[in-house]
Amino acid sequence: MFNASLSRYIWEHTRRQQLWILAIVALSMIPYYMAFSLPKTIVNGPIQGDGFETADATQTFLRIALPLPGADVLVLFQGITLDRVHMLFALSGVFLLLVIVNGLFKFYINAYKGKLGERLLRRIRYALVDHVLRFPPATFKFLKSPEIASMIKDEVEPMGGFTGDAFVSPALLGGQALTALAFIFAQNLMLGGITAALIGAQILIIPRMRRRLLVLGRERQLTARQLSGRVGEIVESIGTIHANDTTNFERADISARLGRIFTIRYDIYQWKFLVKFINNFLASLAPFIFYSLGGYLALTGHLDIGQLVAVIGAYSNLPGPMKELIDWDQNRQDVEIKYQQVIGQFAVDNMIASDLHTARRTAEPLDTPLAAIGVRVMDDGGVVSLDHTDFTLEPGEALAAIGPAGSGSETFAELFARQVWPSSGRIVAGQSNILALPEAVTGRSISYAGGDAVLLSGSLLDNLTYGLRNSPPDPDGRAPSPSRRWQLQEARRSGNPDYDRDADWIDYDALDLTGPESLTRHLLEVLDCVDMTRDMQDLALNSTVSERDYPDLAGRIVAIRGQLRTELEQGGLAELIVPFAIEAYNTEATILENLLFGRLRPNSALLDPSERTAFFRRLLQQAGLYDRLCDAGVEIARNVIGLFADLPPDHPFFRQMTFMSPDDIPTYQALLLKFDKSGGVPTEQDRTMMVGLAFEYIEPRHRFGLLDTDLMAEIVAFRRFFHNAIPDHLRPVIEIYDAGRFTDSATLMDNILFGRVSQKYRDGADQVRSAILDLLQRQGVFAEVLTIGLGFDVGTGGRRLSAGQRQKVALARALVRPSDYYIFNRPLTALDNRSQDLVLTRVLSRLRNADRAPAVLWTLSNPQMARHFDRIAVFEAGKLVEVGTPTALEESNGIFSDMIAS
């Protein structure tokens, strides 16, 4: 895939383009040199009057004649006869034209070289990621992901830049240098010889001196890569670092690494400038010789002065190209080394053959048994995790693998799922080794879920359907859009695949589904099977959706509001919700919410926080509320500090503390002194802080007795004043509550409530929740609400879900796929035993009742659950020790019956 050297790699993939650009460069030389000589013609001719000695003298312009063998010329164009002034304008016009032509050439060449470089860069990066996708599993034990990422992202970057210059630069610069040198030779053989010798010395010495720079450069690359690896490791293991109090050890390690990088870079600078000095010295040695030796020769009459001047003139054209040539060579070696470094890292033995990964829309099922034949799994250190095992997993059977952690039961499951490769022996499907079968077959016929439950960032829907995106859809026959066509063309030119990522990759026929709607039903069914329905409800009710995306749902939610209230009233539960009403203070909401009677849309870029504060403060001041709220804030601070100030900082009561954190207490104590007129005068900012405290106050919760009917009435009156005063540019930022309208920035739950749950009743929130779910169910919006739950963004690695939820989703992701074999490797360890048992029985019954019951291999953490299976395989110390039906094993008084008994 990769050639041994970068130059060859570039040549192989861009040969034609390189030759083309070389031809263009050569062509561009013609106008380039013409533009050089034109100024002289203009100055000498029309301006100074050469050839225009008389007032009415004329010259021919644009006469084109080819010299023929012999003295004859072939005149192609007679030219136009022009007088002096016309000639001046004509020649100046040509000059302008040449400038434009040169500029266009330059533009074309640079753009072309850039395109060439970017294509090659894309090709290399793609090929590297392709390699990662084909690494055997064992490779990943030693890989640090940030190092790989930094190689693919940063280290190959200069190769793209080099591509355009790989062949054009040496040709061009070498040509220029040789021309100048030839001219010197033509003037004087000896001076030519001396110049050639000096250039030779430069060519010999400088690259040799730079070799050390290259070594240092490679070291710099390695250390920088290791640094990114270490930084990645710190981020990933931050919990462990804090738990062990090793932050300072990490600091020391980073400092040591940075020190090493500094030393290398410092060394590089020193060398770089030393080399530069010597190079400059060698380059200026030639003029020294021309002046001294050439001058001496001229004085003694051995050299014509005109010749000497010509040589010196010619030499001045030499150092430029020489320097650039040497720089080019330096750059070449640099990227060459980087290239070899990188491909060395990616050259791994036992890579998965690329034809096993060929995208295929359909794949034949695996209807043969899966058999382990003499498999043994041993790591590099010689630790055997599973010793010589023979076993056949029959189609359609449910097998439990049990054994304590490290007994080999997990490795057993991983082998069948190709998560680990056997070090000896093989896993076969019929006659073929599963590692030699196309991944389209094994990867679809065998579904796997492990306890690590790796989720990808994206929505729940993305994660659940991840296992269905196996191959790009067949082209639908429609002509692609011009921009898409260009994308495809470029992908092919860089050796990238032309799959359309944004197409719908899901093969609904293979799932026996009619389309996206039935897929949603299928997903919700599977989620229910893994006991995720309640979680889905919560996720959905806590999601925010915009009315624009779900106009129908939004309308129905608004309609449900009134119904919910009526039903709660009928059940005598009306007190559970305090609804929002424009003319009534909502005691269960904060003072701020009561003031706004609306919500700020999240991520409002339009809104500058300081502008918001200033605007709101002004309004409160105008309404005469500012001082009252400030007083309330002072009262809150006094109360909170009175309650908590004497407690030791780690006291559990602090958990009940709102308004401020324990660390803020001294700040507020100091503020209180100012407000009590004993420690200075409160500033505007101090007052704002106090008003900020008041904003959070909820009377039934905090019970400081700060709200009287008077203040509540004033706050309610403020609402209309505020709503009218919102300037136009802030209007889109604030959503005002309206019983007849959906609030985009509030959660679905809040939208249905249109009020606050009273905190008075201990189980109030639960009662309201079940009333809402019941209502949604009866209104037929339940499924749509759950669909919104599918849009929940699970966060990086699924971290916004709990560990148990992650495992359930990972299990569901496997169950969503139609497979012949399901391998579950302790998939539910984060759940309690009761839930594990519930999910396990549901999953088993779902799979057993399928049209064509698949085989299940389930590694259990609790042997009691093995009773649900057809057969049990018992592992101990890396060996398969017992196999049989649950009843047979229980009666045999073997290891399994011991496990059950204990």
Place this chain on the structure above:
Amino acid sequence: MLLNDEVKMLRQVPIFAGMAAAKLRLLAYTSDRVAYRSGEVLFHQGDDGDAAYVILQGQADVMVTTPQGELRVAQVAENAMVGEIAILCDVARTATVRAVTPVEALRISKENFVKLLMDFPEMTLEIVRVLAARLSDTTATLSAELAAARHSANHSIH
């Protein structure tokens, strides 16, 4: 009802009587205010005990399930504390408490309650006193019952 009123109510509860006002305020603030409609249950016999309750308003029955059915063993009203035994001895609830009128109560979580006991040993002493009183009550009742039972047993023999 505001924090200050709650503090006044707590003061009426024997075991909190001796506590400084500031601490009572803290206790009130860190506890949840809960309300029950008549007929609702504060906690069931057999549940894990996770909190004690101080009745601020209303009345509640203390019921014990016996083989003969539910038996009312006491009625509690304002300023009474219920449910403290279960959180002190880590046993399941020994009785069910059900509101007979609308009840407002202060729910003191087990964690906060235990922390309070550790911070204020005099409270512990007060609790011991209350418990001892209850024990002697119960013993007295039991011996009376026993005597009565013997008496009736004797009667039936003769």
